Amino acid sequence: VVDDGSKNRDAVVAQRAAYADDERFNFTILPKNVGKRKAQIAAVTQSSGDLILNVDSDTTIAPDVVSKLAHKMRDPAVGAVMGQMKASNQADTWLTRLIDMEYWLACNEERAAQARFGAVMCCCGPCAMYRRSAMLSLLDQYETQLYRGKPSDFGEDRHLTILMLSAGFRTEYVPTAIAATVVPDTMGVYLRQQLRWARSTFRDTLLALPILPGLDRYLTLDVIGQNGGLLLLALSVLTGIGQFAPTATVPWWTILVIGSMTLVRCSVAAYRARQLRFLGFALHTLVNIFLLIPLKAYAFCTLSNSDWLSR
Secondary structure (H helix, E strand, C coil): CEEECCCCHHHHHHHHHHCCCCCCCCCEEECCCCCHHHHHHHHHCCCCCCEEEEECCCEEECCCHHHHHHHHCCCCCEEEEEEEEEECCCCCCHHHHHHHHHHHHHHHHHHHHHHHCCECCCCCCCEEEEEHHHHHHHHHHHHCCEECCEECCCCHHHHHHHHHHHCCCEEEEEEEEEEEECCCCCHHHHHHHHHHHHHHHHHHHHHHHHHHHHCCHHHHHHHHHHHHHHHHHHHHHHHHHHHHHHHCCCCHHHHHHHHHHHHHHHHHHHHHHCCHHHHHHHHHHHHHHHHHHHHHHHHHHCCCCCCCCCC
């Protein structure tokens, strides 16, 4: 258990004392906050198991997660594997409900599709298992990642996954290994998280380009789709604004096409999940258009900024 510089040290010391006689637990208290990456490394270098499972402090895993992920790791070609993420505070606000659906789609559409071709492009850190021998061989690269000469202090999950793929290992997804994590319940915290993730995605997508020819061709299509689709949506919105601004004419065709695609996407998700609530994910299109697209454009223009933002 690694404490990365908590301010409430008295509470941490009390927990440490409560488990002092349990030989299964080892507490490492770092003197100051150095970030998740260095905290992970502090744990990995003290561990001895063949497999390493990372669990964040705001995450609760189901009792069978370890066995299910470990079963997938029996294949020596697999370097990392992740479980399915859910929002533990799903019922708190409209935003947490929306994020929970976003997680379901990210896991059971994006990651599940990538896993069919042996290369999940980002094993989510709150519940991800790594092969120790593979991780040790990549530890130096992982710890010393730079972007434009500056240390890169976020995007640990995606970067470590890309390193695994670069080393020739497969990365997998296990949908039945369930982990519940706390998600942002206010728009300000959510947007700061999304800004950090967007910068990480852009950085590591560039890093992943050289390895795409060695992976299944679907992964190239996936990368083009995720980035090209966002660009096309942004261009559609700008075209609509360009029509409305000088003529005061409502761009009905643009609205109709975006609305139709949203309805199809949400209907397919509702059918696959067998949950009508996914029809409400249509709200995410408005969040995407008016908040996330401008935020991702800003992220792309400020890639050198390594502030954690939500720490």
